[in-house]
Amino acid sequence: MTDAISKTPLLAVRDLRVARQTETGEVEIVTGIDLTLNEGEVLGIVGESGCxxxxxxxxxxxILPPALRVSSGSAVFEGEDLFAQEESRLAKLRGSRIGFVFQDPMTSLNPVMTIGAQLSEPLRYHAGLGRKEAWAEAGRLLLLVGIPGGESRLSSYPHQLSGGMRQRVMIAMSIACRPSLLIADEPTTALDVTTQAQIVDLIFDIRRQFGLSVIWVSHDLALLSQIADRIAVFYSGRIVEEGTAEQICSAPVHPYTQALISSMPVANRGEGRRLKTIDGLPPDPARRPVGCAFAPRCERREARCLVAPPALLPMDGERRAACFVAHDEARELVR
Ligand SMILES: Nc1ncnc2c1ncn2[C@@H]1O[C@H](COP(=O)(O)OP(=O)(O)O)[C@@H](O)[C@H]1O
Ligand SMILES: [Mg+2]
Structure with a gap:
């Protein structure tokens, strides 16, 4: 434990707030998030769409869309606050220290540039390789991510590849300059089930080889339970529960996490129970309730839940949770 405390995390996000400009003022989309990623760790982030x-x-x-801006907070990565950097420095970090893979490779890949041109660009710009060296390294990267033919595929355009192959190219691009952090945002959601499993395996293979720390965003808690060390559960722009994958998946304390778990097909298999779904939708950020944002959908809602939002408090072990009912239950356990 002392060891964990004395170690500097790779990434420490504090009170991240993101606002959207509207005609009538600003709406908070992200309402104060704290995240810590230790070196070598896989942090899973889960939650419904729009959270x-x-x-x-x-x-x-x-790379927020123009309508959105970070309105407060800090994100210290390898000693620098990402929110205090110039765009040129961020561009450099994105290409070299932080790799990312998103849901749709078509939006990240340039349709009018060959794979080879796109892959060698960061190698020349960030790693300082010459044209020929970069091209050869790009070919090696394609082989590494399981694209047969390697160098011979470099003259292909993105549309000539299948979705799974394009995602492999994205993975190759994300690791080209040996980053220490990989951000994977629903990297398999757009793929068929077989390809999904292959891409998950590939990312984990790469992670081992390169010693990457990973933030993996998914709405699939079953997947995260298998790959993450810790999981943070997002709801309506904040974290409502966070803990080890074991705590979140086997003994969740927040009613929202509990509802996510009971709507997981794997957890229910063989128990003869009907799959539950969570009624309703997360609130529109412009019309968030004054109390707990989950209260309108919560089976355990009490009067106090409608008055003010609960704080995210430390619970057992590494867990934190934001729920009045869960806080009370934890206190009773201690007594
Ligand atoms: N380009 C954008 N312009 C304005 N609002 C946006 C934009 N992208 C996302 N949002 C808003 O931010 C909120 C969170 O979206 P997002 O982070 O994409 O959710 P998630 O990834 O959890 O599904 C949503 O309510 C959405 O309306
Ligand atoms: Mg998303």
Whole structure:
């Protein structure tokens, strides 16, 4: 434990807030997120669509859409606050120290440039290789990510590759300059099930070889339970529960996490129970309730939940949770 405390995390995000400009003022999309990623760790981020997972990741990379801006917070990565850097420095970090893989490789790859041109660009710009060396290294990277033919495929354009192959190219690009952090935002969501499994395996293979730390965003808790060390559960722009993968998947304390777990097909298999779904939708950030944002959908809602949002408090071990009912239950356990 003392060891963990004395170690500097690879990434420490504190009170991240992201706002959207509207005609009537600013709306908070991300409402104060703290995240810590230790070296070598895989941090899973889970939550339904629209909870601010991607917006949080884009803010770390400095590539938020124009309507959004980081309105407060810090994100210290390898000793520098990402939110205090010039765009030129962020561009350098994105290409070299932080790799990223998104859901749709078509939006990240340039359709009018060959794979080879796109792969060799970061190698020349960030790693300082010459044209020929970069081309040869690009070919080696393609082989490394399981694209047969390696160098001979470098003259292909993205549309000539299948979705799975394009995602392999994205992975090759993300690791070209040996980053220490990989941000994977739903990297397999757009792929068929067989390809999904292959891409997950590939990323884990690469992670081992390169000693990467990973933030893996997914709405699939079953997947995260297998690959993550720790999991943070996002709901309506904040973290509602965070803990080890074991704590989150086997003994969740927040009603939202509990609902996510009971809607997981794997958890229910063989128990003869009907799959539960969570009624309703996460709130629109412009119309977030004053109390707990999950209260309108929560089976354990009490009057106090509608008055003010609960704080994210330390619970057992590494766990933190933001729920009045869970806080009370934890206190009773201690008593
Ligand atoms: N380009 C954008 N312009 C304005 N609002 C956006 C944009 N992208 C996302 N948002 C808003 O940010 C919120 C969180 O979105 P997102 O981070 O994409 O969710 P998730 O990745 O968890 O599904 C949503 O309510 C969405 O309306
Ligand atoms: Mg997303």
């Amino acid at each position: 601010g997972k991607s917006v949080s990741m884009l803010s770390l990379l400095g």
